[in-house]
Amino acid sequence: MEKKIINLGIFGFGCVGQGLYEVLSKTKGINARVRKICIKHPDKQRPIDSSYFTTDQHEILDDPSIDVVVELINDTEAAFQIVSTALRNGKAVVSASKRMIAENLRSLYDLQQLHRMPLLYEGACCASIPVIRNLEEYYDNDLLNGVEGICNGSTNYILSKIFEEHQDFSSALSRAQELGFAESDPSLDIEGFDPKFKICILLLHAFGTFVKPAEVMNFGISRLNDFDISFARQRGCTIKLIAKCRKQNGNVVTYVLPHLVPRSHLLSDVQNEYNGILVESTFAENQFFVGKGAGGTATGSAVLSDISALTYNYRYEYKKIGQSNPLSLTQNLQLKIYLRYTEAGQVDLEDFDSLSEKYESSENRYVVGLINLSRLREASWLKNPGVNILVMD
Amino acid sequence: MEKKIINLGIFGFGCVGQGLYEVLSKTKGINARVRKICIKHPDKQRPIDSSYFTTDQHEILDDPSIDVVVELINDTEAAFQIVSTALRNGKAVVSASKRMIAENLRSLYDLQQLHRMPLLYEGACCASIPVIRNLEEYYDNDLLNGVEGICNGSTNYILSKIFEEHQDFSSALSRAQELGFAESDPSLDIEGFDPKFKICILLLHAFGTFVKPAEVMNFGISRLNDFDISFARQRGCTIKLIAKCRKQNGNVVTYVLPHLVPRSHLLSDVQNEYNGILVESTFAENQFFVGKGAGGTATGSAVLSDISALTYNYRYEYKKIGQSNPLSLTQNLQLKIYLRYTEAGQVDLEDFDSLSEKYESSENRYVVGLINLSRLREASWLKNPGVNILVMD
Secondary structure, X not given: OOOOOEEEEEEOOOHXXXXXXXXXXXXXXXXXXXXXXXXXXXXXXXXXXXXXXXXXXXXXXXXXXXXXXXXXOOOHHHHHHHHHHHHHOOOEEEEOOHHHHHHOHHHHHHHHHHHOOOEEOHHHOOOOOOHHHHHHHOOOOOOEEEEEEEOOHHHHHHHHHHHXXXXXXXXXXXXXXXXXXXXXXXXXXXXXXXXXXHHXXXXXXXXXXXXXXXXXXXXXXXXXXXXXXXXXXHOOEEEEEEEEEEEEOOEEEEEEEEEEEEXXXXXXXXXXXXXXXXXXXXXXXXEEEEEXXXXXXXXXXXXXXXXXXXXXXXXXXXXXXXXXXXXXXXXXXXXXXXXXXXXXXXXXXXXXXXXXXXXXXXXXXXXXXXXXXXXXXXXXXXXXXXXXXXXXX | OOOOOEEEEEEOOOHHHHHHHHHHHHOOOOOEEEEEEEOOOOOOOOOOOHHHEEOOOHHHHOOOOOOEEEEOOOOHHHHHHHHHHHHHXXXXXXXXXXXXXXXXXXXHHXXXXXXOOOEEOHHHOOOOOOHXXXXXXXXXXXXXXXXXXXXXXXXXXXXXXXXXHOOOHHHHHHHHHHOOOOOOOHHHHHOOHHHHHHHXXXXXXXXXXXXXXXXXXXXXXXXXXXXXXXXXXXXXXXXXXXXXXEEEOOEEEEEEEEEEEEOOOHHHHOOOOEEEEEEEEOOOEEEEEEEEOOOHHHHHHHHHHHHHHHHOOOOOOOOOOOOOOOOEEOOXXXXXXXXXXXXXXXXXXXXXXXXXXXXXXXXXXXXXXXXXXHHHHXXXXXXXXXXXXXXXX
């Protein structure tokens, strides 16, 4: 494998872009240099020389001397257009746009096959944790059963502050935003969309199945109240927002839901902006990866690893696609959940297969019971902001 | 990268060899078949067809149809001879013999360069955890500061049983042996030699430095008594045998010593035969990898991943060697330790730079103080079986 010098064209110079620039300028050993950075607002004060910047994307996309396009912008549609044009123009691409990638996995896969150009996106899943690379390279032959974990740094930061430091939700959220852990639209984090994009990407690398984010249930932590928090504490648990995919009778099931996690569980120790991913396989059994899941340099270091991998001609092989019978998505999974509500009639308990606990007071009610994911996903009562759920298994 | 079908010649059919065979026979997708297995005792009952077996190593080493030699035997010298002959004969090699690899790192590196044949040994470090692969591939450009963790499944199993289930040392050791987690010579585990071999290997892939195992201090857990255990409990800690290497003023320091680990530390949750490795880098910050560190199928799955990687022409690049100024080994590191002894005069407290605690009773004495690793390593009083140490930082 020959090592080459590569010229980078970067789109976006926000938190991650600047993190990358910083990582790149302090790291010897990598044969890559930044040639151009395409930005939206030319008048903004920038920490580096203005000759680097352009607002014209063609100065990067049509420049034959640029080998690698690094796409780090927030606009999903524009990002897809940039990435697909770059691949078509024979450029390798590194991207950290989880939403854009998750929503366009099939097209991006096809574009890579058609133009035989690599697209790497380790920074899009769990920032600094090399989880895609490990699923691609290391678990290609072991019998993988499931991948699950905490893959949103912002909500995990909020939950840590609530559980470890008794802070309230909104001040923890503001602090996460100040620290640059939160998405610009915080609902992407706290409603569980961001981890859903990530689990859709991981699902493809784990099982070779293409799943649209819209097909996957997500429910976040925005409705968490003091009653829920005491309930978790009383049971010796913390609460974590968990994204999960696993094999299930020849199909694959996936969702993002808040979970009650016992204090003895590995995931309960993943604190603040850290992410943690559990990979379960038949022979290697449980593997657990923990690392920073948010912040400019954590994501920047993942983007840099992808750039470095390109200097060695690395590309995702997507080995699971076509390796065995493709697994289809199923919503048929029984979950044990805690359902908290305020008034009788606010929820339809008939949707449950069985109930094991029921609590009523003048202010709060809850049940614990078994419900099928397909039912839960379609339950209209779940839209009521006075209702919250936590998975208990 | 073209995928090829490979023919395997295996040396050894013990715990790991059988684990590999099992993993291999249940895994589709890998284009590898076992052609021959070389064993020492032809009369032993074997779980598979006798036509696979031979006692003549030349039937594998001189067979041009065999592409990959898998070396899984216990005898260090014989293992080195097999691996080096295989490389010379143009065969790729997979090995899980940590001692043999650690003691011959330089020669094995030279042989790989000379004959341009790959030698992979992920199974030699932390069994199922892909730590070498991650150090090689993922951290090649980030500024790595240190690698440390629990990399001996057998001692971690013993310590878990002591701390979590209040078992005594010897019954925990026997159980570890029954379960196949312990080396055939248990002193390799409990005196900390086995994790030392592993950290020497990790050190090369992390920092590009060749270090001989004899240059590295190791002290195990065999002298742990009830007094030490209560001391740890009183301080809210558990005890873990930790192997460590880290950058230190342009040098690198490495050792294997038992540590007092606070219950809030990530490593304290690594239980039983699991291993846990913390990788600290400037930008990605802390990454934590946990997985099964002992047992036939855990190591077998790592060996299989190496075999699979060979079908894609993977080889270690040893990128750190020559990437920057080579780091030399230093023993100049101040450690805070707990030193337990029974009689005054049994230890030389003058070796300490300073003492912060001193305890005496009719039966036990201890001090807590700062001591330099170079002093500790050479201290003759440490040979006294009535003396024990625990690192406290």
